[in-house]
Amino acid sequence: MVLSVLLNLIYPPPPSVVITAMSVVSFLSLSHAGWMEIRGKNMQYSKMKDAQKNIIDDDTKKKKDVQNTKKGKVVPSKVGMTVLYAPAFLVGLSSFILFPLGDFRFNLLRSAVTAHFFKRVFEVLFVHKFSGWMDVETMTTISLSYSTFSAIAIYNQHLMQSLPEPAIDLKYIGIPMFLVGICGNFYHHYLLSKLRTKGDKQYKIPQGGLFSLVICPHYLFEILGFFGISCISQTLYAFSFTMGSTFYLMGRSYATRKWYESKFEDFPKDVKALIPYIF
Template sequence: MVLSALLNFFYPPPASLVVKVMAVIGFASLTNAGWMETKGKHMQYSKLRNVGDGDGSKGKITEKAKVPSKLGMIVLYTPAFLAGVSSFFLFPVTDLRFNLLRSAVTVHFFKRVLEVLFVHKFSGSMDLEAMITISLSYLASASTMIYSQELVQGLPEPAIDLKYIGVPLFLVGIGGNFYHHFLLSKLRTGAEKQYKIPQGGFFSLVICPHYFFEILGFFGICCISQTMYPFAFTMGTTFYLMGRSYATREWYKSKFEDFPKDVKALIPYIF
């Protein structure tokens, strides 16, 4: 009964073992990464890159190979963007849903590349290991989303068509994410490097509204696709960003005595 209900919203699970394994690995690894964030084991980028890092001894930093932050962020997103672009040449004949899906994936990562080049301000460096790991994970997720959509070409559509809900969800998500990234970029002017409490937009409600809108955008992609892999990836991403936003809020609380107590981590009034 549960399976039949799900099939109203999703295509049948693909026959591809690769896609099934990628869905399980992606969900499990992202969920675990989110849990690790709450425990102080952070992905080594952004303001949290050295918080809790070390060999197990509190405050002891392990020396690792570094790259400039801006270069590292470009490498994070470019391969996934190129995977999206390549799909238009690899699969030239597709239906509307496939074109919407791969367009959304491509636009998502293209926007990130543009933000690195023209919006974000960077200081310091990024761990080379983290750069490679995250870049490969983005490439794998983008490629698998597109490939899983190719596998359902020609199959009957789900009984409930969500793609026309997914498109505005994606656009609101990507727009809200960009707007709050823009606000973050305006916090520091000139040669300033110190962090400040973000202001404006949804920052009055949550400390990571850019994560909230990123999740919304991925749910838009889920609705466009209506295949299992994007759903598994989105749920894993949601749990990861919940952990990341919790850690970010704790960081701000530790750095600023005047941090507003009513500002939540990710979900207004709730979390």
């Protein structure tokens, strides 16, 4: 019964062992990363990194101390975050040159993927405020993950153009889902950017939007955006990456809430991690 429903929702696996294998690898690796977040082994690119490593955050000493701690294998956070997303955006952009023609679903998918990572790069350059440093190893790992997703998702969709479409068409559900996700994510990133004025390095409890209900509404909308991409794509790979990302962001939001609880005695107990009133 379940298999029958799935076959009506997704394309059959592509004639590529590599893409099928990457569907499994993406799901397992991202899910494992989420479990590591819950266990306190956080990816080294956020406030939780500084808390774990006790890196000094003084302008005159920070660079020297971080470089001594990491033996020079760090870059400024703004540079690192740009490298995280720019290659994936360029992969999406280049697909319009490599595959100038395509059906409606294929063009929707690559447009959504490209728009998703363009928004990320735009936020890094013009919205987010940075004061720390990022591990080169972490930067490389995440950048490869995103650019691989962009490349495989688009190429996989290109292969699907020759196959009959799934019996149940989800792309018209995926379009508004993706738009709500990308807009909601941007809005809450904007609210986060307003927490600290220039020169202010103190963390604060976020306010506004859905922050009164969950500490990571930006992750919630990111998940919604990825589900929108999956519904537009309706491929095994897209859904596998989305489910893996969901489990990762669940772990990340759990760790984030735990961090806020440890830093703020007045942190509201009724504010959940990711899903209002539930988790």
